[in-house]
Amino acid sequence: MIGRLTGLLAEKNPPQVVLDVQGVGYEVDVPMSTFYNLPGNGDKVTLLTHFVVREDGHFLFGFLTEAERFAFRQLIKISGVGPRMALAILSGLSVSDLAAAISRQEAGRLTKVPGIGKKTAERLLLELKDKLAPVVGGGAAATLVVHDDQSDILNALLALGYNEREAAAALKQLPAGSGVSDGIRQALKLLAKP
Numbered sequence: 430m431i432g433r434l435t436g437l438l439a440e441k442n443p444p445q446v447v448l449d450v451q452g453v454g455y456e457v458d459v460p461m462s463t464f465y466n467l468p469g470n471g472d473k474v475t476l477l478t479h480f481v482v483r484e485d486g487h488f489l490f491g492f493l494t495e496a497e498r499f500a501f502r503q504l505i506k507i508s509g510v511g512p513r514m515a516l517a518i519l520s521g522l523s524v525s526d527l528a529a530a531i532s533r534q535e536a537g538r539l540t541k542v543p544g545i546g547k548k549t550a551e552r553l554l555l556e557l558k559d560k561l562a563p564v565v566g567g568g569a570a571a572t573l574v575v576h577d578d579q580s581d582i583l584n585a586l587l588a589l590g591y592n593e594r595e596a597a598a599a600l601k602q603l604p605a606g607s608g609v610s611d612g613i614r615q616a617l618k619l620l621a622k623p
Contacts, residue, residue: 431489435475438468444516446491448476457491458512460501460519465583465597466493481505481512488512496524500561507556509549517544518553523580528561530554579603582612586620595620 434457436450443464448455457476459467468474476491477498490512492498497519504515518527521542530538531554539550579600586596599616607615 431478431480433475433477434489434491435473438470438472438474441467441470444520448474448491455489457489458516459491460497460516462519462523462580463491463493463497465593465600466579468601479512490516494524500524500527503557503560504553507552509552514544514549518542524561526580527557531557531561578607578609578612581609582607582616585609585613586616589617591620 434448434450434455436448436455438446439449439454440447441464444461445456445458446464446467448457457478459476463476476493477495478492479490479498479501481488481490490501492501501512501515501519504510504518505512510518518539522530522538526538529535534554536547536550536554539545539553540547545553582603583596583600586599587593591599596616599619600612602619603612603615
């Protein structure tokens with residue numbers, strides 16, 4: 430029903446953002462991979478959305494890339510995996526990491542995500558087998574490469590002791606298409622400036 434929203438970013442309270450679209454504020458839940466790559470408050474942003482209607486309310490989930498939204502939609506088709514759990518999975522693993530874990534049948538990587546037990550991980554491995562391959566190998570590959578590089582750079586900065594806010598700020602300043610090693614080097618230079 431609502432497939433995309435473009436507006437000004439009014440508020441950011443993880444995992445929820447408020448997007449002002451011509452005076453109407455939409456509350457949108459986003460995975461942390463999307464959250465870290467959002468512009469600052471007051472900036473224009475486009476989110477691809479998935480609209481969920483349940484007895485207890487209507488919920489919007491937003492994503493910066495088509496790959497994330499596709500993976501989210503595949504996850505919520507699985508029995509026992511609701512939108513919140515799908516969001517947690519996409520916050521803990523990038524789409525390509527999730528696809529790699531599924532293709533290699535690595536339940537251990539999935540159980541590291543909070544809320545995912547051994548049985549749920551095994552169900553994910555079974556039911557998602559070959560379903561995420563089109564995203565990783567298909568038309569969304571260019572988007573995924575940028576996202577994965579940014580994810581790797583972010584994880585490296587976090588491992589080096591920078592907090593999430595500092596790392597995300599440095600990521601935003603990197604030129605588009607920066608490779609992982611160049612991106613880390615440039616981000617460290619940016620973070621070293623007073």
